[in-house]
Amino acid sequence: MSGTASITKNRARGARRPDLRVIGPLVALVVLVLIGMALNPNFLSYANITNVLARSAFIGIIAIGMTFVITAGGLDLSVGSMAAFVAGLMILVMNLLAGSMGDGLAVLLLGVALALLAGLAAGFINGVLITRAGIEAFILTLGTMGIYRSLVTWLADGGTLSLGYQLRELYRPVYYGGLFGISWPIIVFALLAVLGEVVMRHTAFGRHCAAIGSNEKVARYSSVAVARVKLATYAILGLLVGIAVVMYVPRLGSASATTGLLWELEAIAAVIIGGTLLKGGFGRVWGTVVGVLILSLIGNLLNLTDFVSPYLNGAIQGVVIILAVVLQRNTGAAR
Amino acid sequence: MKKTLIATTALIGLCAGPALAETIGISIPAATHGWAGALNFHAERTVERLKAANPDLDFVLTTTSDPGQQVSDLEDMVATRNIDALVVLPFESEPLTAPVQRIAESGVWVTVVDRGLSQEGIENLYVAGDNDSFGRTAGKYFADTLEDGAKVVVMRGIASTVDNERVAGFQAALEGSGIEVLAMDHANWNRDNAFNLMQDYLSRFPEIDAVWAADDDQAVGALAAIEQAGREGEMIVVGGAGMKEMVDRIRNGDKAVPVNVTYPPSMISTAIEMTALGLTGAAPMSGEFILTSELITPENADKFYFEDSPY
Numbered sequence: 001m002s003g004t005a006s007i008t009k010n011r012a013r014g015a016r017r018p019d020l021r022v023i024g025p026l027v028a029l030v031v032l033v034l035i036g037m038a039l040n041p042n043f044l045s046y047a048n049i050t051n052v053l054a055r056s057a058f059i060g061i062i063a064i065g066m067t068f069v070i071t072a073g074g075l076d077l078s079v080g081s082m083a084a085f086v087a088g089l090m091i092l093v094m095n096l097l098a099g100s101m102g103d104g105l106a107v108l109l110l111g112v113a114l115a116l117l118a119g120l121a122a123g124f125i126n127g128v129l130i131t132r133a134g135i136e137a138f139i140l141t142l143g144t145m146g147i148y149r150s151l152v153t154w155l156a157d158g159g160t161l162s163l164g165y166q167l168r169e170l171y172r173p174v175y176y177g178g179l180f181g182i183s184w185p186i187i188v189f190a191l192l193a194v195l196g197e198v199v200m201r202h203t204a205f206g207r208h209c210a211a212i213g214s215n216e217k218v219a220r221y222s223s224v225a226v227a228r229v230k231l232a233t234y235a236i237l238g239l240l241v242g243i244a245v246v247m248y249v250p251r252l253g254s255a256s257a258t259t260g261l262l263w264e265l266e267a268i269a270a271v272i273i274g275g276t277l278l279k280g281g282f283g284r285v286w287g288t289v290v291g292v293l294i295l296s297l298i299g300n301l302l303n304l305t306d307f308v309s310p311y312l313n314g315a316i317q318g319v320v321i322i323l324a325v326v327l328q329r330n331t332g333a334a335r
Numbered sequence: 336m337k338k339t340l341i342a343t344t345a346l347i348g349l350c351a352g353p354a355l356a357e358t359i360g361i362s363i364p365a366a367t368h369g370w371a372g373a374l375n376f377h378a379e380r381t382v383e384r385l386k387a388a389n390p391d392l393d394f395v396l397t398t399t400s401d402p403g404q405q406v407s408d409l410e411d412m413v414a415t416r417n418i419d420a421l422v423v424l425p426f427e428s429e430p431l432t433a434p435v436q437r438i439a440e441s442g443v444w445v446t447v448v449d450r451g452l453s454q455e456g457i458e459n460l461y462v463a464g465d466n467d468s469f470g471r472t473a474g475k476y477f478a479d480t481l482e483d484g485a486k487v488v489v490m491r492g493i494a495s496t497v498d499n500e501r502v503a504g505f506q507a508a509l510e511g512s513g514i515e516v517l518a519m520d521h522a523n524w525n526r527d528n529a530f531n532l533m534q535d536y537l538s539r540f541p542e543i544d545a546v547w548a549a550d551d552d553q554a555v556g557a558l559a560a561i562e563q564a565g566r567e568g569e570m571i572v573v574g575g576a577g578m579k580e581m582v583d584r585i586r587n588g589d590k591a592v593p594v595n596v597t598y599p600p601s602m603i604s605t606a607i608e609m610t611a612l613g614l615t616g617a618a619p620m621s622g623e624f625i626l627t628s629e630l631i632t633p634e635n636a637d638k639f640y641f642e643d644s645p646y
Contacts, residue, residue, distance in 0.1 A: 040539060047564065048538040055531055158366025158375045159646050160552075162580070176563055251530065252559050256552075257367045258525050303520055303535030310520045311494055 024327030025273055025290045028320065032297045040304045050183060052293075052300045054175070057185035058083070060292040061244040063267040064196040064285055065237030070271050071200070071283030072233045073213035074130065077141040079241050080263035081148035082122050086245045087255035088152040090115040091161045103166035115249075116242040122148070123238015127231035145264070153257040160256040168253040175250040185247045192240070196285040209233060213280025270295055273324045294324060357614045358393040360418035362408050363448075363603060364426055365398040368524060369552055370576055373600035373646030374424070381604040385611055392611060402426040406434045413438055420444035420610050424603065428453045428496075446610045448603060450497070460613065461623045462606040464598045466500035469628040472596045473547055473573050474508025476630060480593075483513035485544040488536045490522040490529055490553045501549060517543070522553045529556030537564045545571045551578030551595070558591060567591060576600075577631060577639050578646055586636035595631040597639060600646060602626055 036043035062079050069076050094111040101107050126144055130137050155161060163171065178184050200206040208229045211219040220226050249255070272278055273294055274287025298320050302313050361382070366372040375398060382394045395416050399405040405426045412418050421443055425431035432452040439445045439457050447458040477487060489505070492498040502519065509516065517540055522529040529548065533556060536543065546561075548554035554574030561567055568590070574581055575596040584592045605624065613620030631639050 042538045045538060051534040153366055158372025160369050252526050252556060254526065256369060300535055303532055304539050306518060
């Protein structure tokens with residue numbers, strides 16, 4: 001009995017010794033970069049790096065929010081479908097507005113505002129049902145996952161919702177344009193990651209999330225507003241889904257029933273690879289960013305080479321995910 | 336093996352329905368991607384039209400997104416709706432074979448669409464697209480128009496027998512043409528995956544003359560990536576299945592998208608209509624009906640453009 005207690009205590013202390021536990025995902029990332037350099041001279045080219053970072057941004061932005069939800073002991077399986085639904089809704093409304101208001105900037109801004117609001121509202125609904133109605137997060141978000149996926153299929157009439165040509169041209173720079181040669185999705189992702197890390201490390205909200213995740217009852221007795229903080233994590237995640245959608249829609253200007261498929265699992269995987277505990281109580285946003293980069297680098301590397309059969313891509317990704325987590329757990333438990 | 340059955344005079348049969356109402360059950364995959372969405376669109380439209388034309392016909396239409404659910408749907412149809420005929424697009428061949436066989440043995444007319452069952456001789460009628468011809472038609476276009484030594488990249492769909500047959504047909508058509516296939520990877524019939532894959536192809540190969548995207552959703556993603564890299568005009572993109580945006584680009588003479596290959600989702604209409612004829616008419620309807628993939632060119636594109644279709 002006391003043996004298990006001391007192990008847990010050591011683990012907890014390990015969390016405060018970053019030099020050991022941090023190393024796993026970073027090693028995996030460095031190894032992947034080295035393999036990439038060996039396999040293809042274009043790997044470190046400006047275009048390739050930009051592509052990989054920009055495509056990571058959607059999952060990355062969502063995964064930042066997921067870090068807070070998981071740290072507070074929750075889970076959200078609905079984010080992929082939610083993104084698809086919000087994207088579909090945004091496109092539909094923008095096309096409708098363009099009919100009466102013309103293809104101006106006003107329509108674009110209304111669309112962006114709608115996406116952010118819809119994301120926030122969807123996250124808020126998840127949060128309210130989990131904290132007030134007391135439904136298990138796993139089950140509730142499994143339910144909303146199905147609801148949003150069906151809604152976007154229904155909105156699109158089984159096909160694809162596409163943004164009108166004029167609006168798409170106007171909106172395009174939000175994904176393809178940028179500042180000083182760095183594209184907008186990367187800039188937004190980086191800013192949100194820094195903001196997330198600061199909130200997690202240096203604010204009462206971040207500490208409350210960790211407190212709730214490690215022991216909800218104790219947190220309640222310590223006068224943490226448990227329900228409100230948990231609700232806030234889901235609402236923030238919803239808002240971040242909205243931001244991700246704002247960056248995603250200008251890329252292909254369309255949304256369909258296959259949009260955002262499995263994003264929830266990729267986001268959760270990134271969070272866990274990055275060192276956040278799945279059972280809650282400890283989270284780090286910068287680790288999540290490393291996790292997201294690992295995931296998209298594997299995909300990129302597999303496309304840059306014919307080294308393995310494409311049928312085995314999923315297996316390679318699985319192995320790297322497991323390795324990253326194993327490296328980190330082992331160093332953590334090594335006391 | 337593939338006898339092509341041609342039903343030209345059969346429409347007459349529709350008008351001479353029997354006195355008793357006949358029920359046709361239709362089970363197809365849910366509208367989870369563009370092609371399946373169009374499949375649903377054409378199925379619903381055909382049911383409405385046939386109902387209006389023939390009050391003696393009754394229809395049950397179910398859509399499912401996994402094989403297990405589809406088996407349950409079929410059981411429900413037989414148990415509660417007492418269907419006389421079944422039009423089924425099996426989600427997967429293996430798991431659906433035995434259930435459909437049981438239904439066929441109970442005396443129900445069975446029409447199988449597109450994905451065949453894993454055992455021969457169960458269905459009365461088989462209506463399908465031709466995956467080999469889908470790949471072969473695109474490959475033949477490349478072999479005919481590209482120069483010797485031209486470089487091609489291939490985007491495959493979801494790893495499946497459908498995908499394998501298409502790629503085999505494509506490769507067979509390229510044989511001896513001197514065209515070099517640089518790489519083949521899966522983009523899973525998905526725009527986002529195709530966008531990422533094309534970006535990676537573009538950083539990997541400095542010279543690409545043509546892309547076989549093997550599906551129009553993939554072509555959309557590939558075209559966006561090519562445009563982003565500023566390499567328009569260097570290569571052509573050939574998709575497939577006849578998405579209306581692509582057909583529109585072809586008929587407007589877009590240089591990047593010169594042709595397309597059909598794999599019509601409206602084949603479900605063919606199947607439903609022929610089943611209705613088989614039930615109500617006197618003309619023989621059993622056999623196989625294979626729809627060849629046609630090449631859509633600027634000259635014939637108007638024929639393949641459906642304004643109302645979601646795909």
